[in-house]
Amino acid sequence: AQSVTQLDSHVSVSEGTPVLLRCNYSSSYSPSLFWYVQHPNKGLQLLLKYTSAATLVKGINGFEAEFKKSETSFHLTKPSAHMSDAAEYFCVVSGGDTGRRALTFGSGTRLQVQP
């Protein structure tokens, strides 16, 4: 079985400061991991994806994430937050009880960016 834990339900940062959104996963085999972002009243947009190639994955809008197998973590970072980054972020692992293509979502982290 797969599971994802997002360690913070809310994160607040000031504009221009670094962003860290934490994610831990468990998987019975080598997983694919994703970060999606959801702006208010919008669907989910893919930020980045890890599929067993490079452990440091670069995504859109300056975000990146590092896969650490020893820590079962896939934390999302950005060096400098922008007001437009305010949204909800979901860490996702592929596979699950409903078939290997099913996505298992974390509960989400709401990012606030203060001016």
Add this chain to the structure above:
Amino acid sequence: ETGVTQTPRHLVMGMTNKKSLKCEQHLGHNAMYWYKQSAKKPLELMFVYSLEERVENNSVPSRFSPECPNSSHLFLHLHTLQPEDSALYLCASSQLSGGARETQYFGPGTRLLVL
């Protein structure tokens, strides 16, 4: 704008009504998905259609009935819903590549309110 569209964007219905949600993908993908996003709960996979085969989450009530007439269109038929079915219903699509590493692309969702 994503390559996955959903209609309607908002829907209010009574418990005795019958309605349908529609999803269309313009990405040439061969798998489509329905997810439910409830307040304060992780996204939940409801149904998967891949290569014209249906896989479903066994916890989904029978008052939700999916239909996939071709690889580009997906419907979710609703009847005798309950207030707890109020949620954001998200459609997604992906291109199967023989593993669990495909990226799913999401539509904007249908916000459903059951009175």
